Amino acid sequence: MEIKGVIFDLDGVLCSTDRFHFAAWQSLAQQLSIPFTEADNRRMRGVSRMESLGILLEKADRAFSPAERASLASAKNDRYRALLAGLSPADLSEDTKQALATLRAMGLKLAVGSSSRNARFILDRLGLADFFDAVADGTEIARSKPDPEVFLLAARKLALPPARCLVVEDASAGISAAVAGGFAAAGISTAKDDERAVFHLANLSDLAALLARG
Structure with a gap:
């Protein structure tokens, strides 16, 4: 080889940057009153933002429209980039x-x-x-x-x-x-x-x- x-x-x-991902997803989860754990965060490792959002929303008590999902993903990314500024x-x-x-x-x-x-x-x-x-x-x-x-x-x-x-x-x-x-x-x-x-x-x-x- x-x-x-x-x-x-x-x-x-x-x-x-796992700690930043966790903090950003946790913030969104709290906003939606959805439990979010380190184990959930580990499941998101290596997959896309929208797939990660899908993992978080598995515990939601209602469905979210595509537009709502796009907005939530954007809010998470804004929080994540704000945290990344400290790198x-x-x-x-x-x-x-x-x-x-x-x-x-x-x-x-x-x-x-x-x-x-x-x-x-x-x-x-x-x-x-x-x-x-x-x-x-x-x-x-x-x-x-x-x-x-x-x-x-x-x-x-x-x-x-x-x-x-x-x-x-x-x-x-x-x-x-x-x-x-x-x-x-x-x-x-x-x-x-x-x-x-x-x-x-x-x-x-x-x-x-x-x-x-x-």
Whole structure:
């Protein structure tokens, strides 16, 4: 397996904005008098905003029209972006910084493949806006993970075939997307033990050593 490019999911891999998602969804849930737990929040990991809203509204005592759902999703995103404004380069771990620098020094092409429509905003806040060779995000795709569209787009932007790219993911939906698109996958965090992954990472710094071995 000759890897020429690495495509990273953003949230949960390069950084963690889970606390901001939870706070924003919890605020909306309280507004609607719907219970919302950490377990509900974990179910939303790796899926689109509208799918996440559907998870929250499973506990609602009434149905919501498409227009109402769109308004609720927009309100959640406004709250989330307000919280994201507090992100800074200090939120990027030393392990992540070192791993990215090492992979770059190895001559690999690097990309972000995220279903989030806020990916570029997050990268900017982290000081990574100009670091990656390509960014594919939720503003450019019609289908979110587990569909492979975002990873296929990232690979095209890198001018590499899926077979020459490794996807790094922390969610089952992301591993599914990688496999469906013909990519090798590395699992980290909650996806570390996914049997479909070819690499199982305790942290990102493990990745360079594994790729160096070929």
